[in-house]
Every structure is written in C-alpha cells, then in structure tokens.
Amino acid sequence: MKSQKIVLFTDEILPLVKNRLIKMRLLLQQKQSEVSNAPQGRLRIIKNHGTEQYYHITEKGNRNGKYIPKENIQLVKSLLQHEYNKKLIAELANQIESMETFCSSCNLQKLQNLYAHIPQKRKKLIQPVHLTMEEYAKAWQTVTYNSLPFDEAVPEHYVSNGQRVRSKSEILIAETLIRENIPFRYEYPVKLKLYTATANVEGLGNIIHVHPDFYCLNTRTGKEYIWEHFGMMDDADYASKAIAKLNNYALNGWHYGQNLIATFETHQMTLNSKVVRSFIDVYLK
Numbered sequence: 001m002k003s004q005k006i007v008l009f010t011d012e013i014l015p016l017v018k019n020r021l022i023k024m025r026l027l028l029q030q031k032q033s034e035v036s037n038a039p040q041g042r043l044r045i046i047k048n049h050g051t052e053q054y055y056h057i058t059e060k061g062n063r064n065g066k067y068i069p070k071e072n073i074q075l076v077k078s079l080l081q082h083e084y085n086k087k088l089i090a091e092l093a094n095q096i097e098s099m100e101t102f103c104s105s106c107n108l109q110k111l112q113n114l115y116a117h118i119p120q121k122r123k124k125l126i127q128p129v130h131l132t133m134e135e136y137a138k139a140w141q142t143v144t145y146n147s148l149p150f151d152e153a154v155p156e157h158y159v160s161n162g163q164r165v166r167s168k169s170e171i172l173i174a175e176t177l178i179r180e181n182i183p184f185r186y187e188y189p190v191k192l193k194l195y196t197a198t199a200n201v202e203g204l205g206n207i208i209h210v211h212p213d214f215y216c217l218n219t220r221t222g223k224e225y226i227w228e229h230f231g232m233m234d235d236a237d238y239a240s241k242a243i244a245k246l247n248n249y250a251l252n253g254w255h256y257g258q259n260l261i262a263t264f265e266t267h268q269m270t271l272n273s274k275v276v277r278s279f280i281d282v283y284l285k
Contacts, residue, residue: 234266
C-alpha cells in the first residue's frame with residue numbers, strides 16, 4: 001500500500017510563532033509598566049461573619065495590615081491585579097524564552113539542503129521530502145476529480161485558463177484568483193455529513209458530496225478554503241436553501257470567516273471586483 005506523502009512547508013510554523021512572540025513581548029512590556037505603577041504591598045483577606053474584609057499590608061512584619069473600607073474597592077482591585085500581573089510576567093518571560101529558543105533552532109532550510117547538496121547523479125535515484133510550497137501548490141492544482149456536469153441549456157462561460165463556470169460572477173471570482181496566483185479547483189467534491197435539509201438532497205445523517213463553487217489554497221499557510229457564491233439572494237426559496245447549505249457547512253467544521261468564504265448578491269446589489277479582492281487579501285494571500 002502506497003504511503004501518503006507528508007508535506008513540510010518551510011514557512012508553515014515559524015511565522016505564526018514569531019507573530020505570537022511579538023505580541024507576547026508587547027504584553028510583557030505592558031504588564032511590567034503596570035506593575036511598576038501599581039500600589040505597593042499585598043492584600044490580606046479575611047471572613048468576618050460571612051463577609052470578606054480586606055487589609056492592605058505594606059510593612060514587613062505587619063501581618064494584619066490596614067483595613068480597606070468598602071468605598072475604596074478600587075484599591076482592592078488594584079492589589080489583586082498587581083498580584084496577578086506579577087505571576088503573569090514570570091510565565092510570559094518563561095514562554096518567551098522557550099519560543100526564542102525554538103525560533104533560533106528551528107531551521108527547515110537544513111532539511112532542504114540535505115537534498116540540495118547531494119550529487120546530481122544520485123538525486124535522480126532519491127525521492128526528496130516535499131518541502132517547497134511552490135511544488136506542493138503545483139501538485140495540488142493538478143489533482144484530477146469529477147466535477148458537476150453542465151446542462152445543455154446553461155449558457156457557456158469560460159475563464160482565461162479554459163475552465164467553464166456557471167455565471168458572470170463566477171468569471172469575476174475565477175479571473176481574480178488566476179490574476180492573484182491563487183490555486184483553486186472548480187466544483188471540487190467535498191465529503192460532508194448531512195445535518196440540515198438542502199436542495200435536492202434527502203436523508204439526514206447520510207454522507208454526501210457537495211461541490212462548492214471554488215476550493216482554494218492559501219500558498220502561504222497551506223490552508224484550504226471553500227468559497228461559495230450565492231447570486232440570487234433576493235429569491236426567498238434560493239436564500240432559504242443558501243442558509244441551509246451554510247448551516248450544514250458549519251456543522252461539518254467549515255465556518256464562515258475561518259475556512260469558508262461566502263459572497264452574496266441580488267439583482268440590485270451585484271458582486272464587484274473590490275469585494276472579491278478584499279476576501280482574497282484577507283484569507284488567501
């Protein structure tokens with residue numbers, strides 16, 4: 001049995017870690033500033049007849065502290081926040097150190113160099129690990145599959161790469177994807193479990209194959225996205241089926257704004273290239 005090829009992207013993890021590292025450093029600086037400006041001392045809390053009472057301890061050896069009246073609850077909050085911030089600073093510092101060590105030691109380029117430094121004659125006899133996104137995207141784009149057939153009465157719409165689509169709006173989406181070098185598969189079959197009633201499909205709980213308008217690949221992250229376009233949202237029956245379809249996607253783990261893109265239009269509010277590019281910029285580049 002042929003084993004599945006494992007794909008390692010050179011930029012799959014490091015950018016995410018480095019981005020989180022930047023945020024954690026900023027958070028550390030913010031909390032350090034808050035601690036330096038916070039009231040000194042610590043909080044002592046006791047219960048008196050079922051009611052909590054607060055005391056502010058500022059001197060060593062003084063275990064009791066000064067009573068904090070209820071109207072000065074802000075001091076209580078500040079002292080508790082101060083205690084939390086000090087613990088947070090210690091943990092942030094530990095995690096930042098670990099992440100910095102990871103970033104400095106993790107170098108997938110070394111894996112590529114193992115193959116690059118092999119003599120050319122030997123390379124022909126070796127199957128290297130699939131590392132570059134360019135290679136993966138090319139292989140991803142050439143996957144063969146069975147898409148939906150076109151009825152004879154349906155108008156013929158083609159895009160510049162020869163792909164036939166079903167509407168002028170789909171031409172707009174496809175041409176923009178091509179122009180932006182975003183790999184996609186048109187009406188690629190995706191296996192789902194049927195949770196909500198959709199058009200021409202019966203049998204809740206059954207496994208079905210749906211054919212989203214576009215199945216796209218983000219060549220920076222390797223993440224795949226479904227893109228559905230709903231072009232007749234002013235038709236009540238069409239809109240109802242569109243909602244059922246989106247709900248079923250969600251129940252199968254395809255969530256709008258995460259790994260599912262959806263565009264909409266009516267006869268009066270049509271899709272335009274600015275909207276299409278905005279989705280591409282946010283999710284696919």
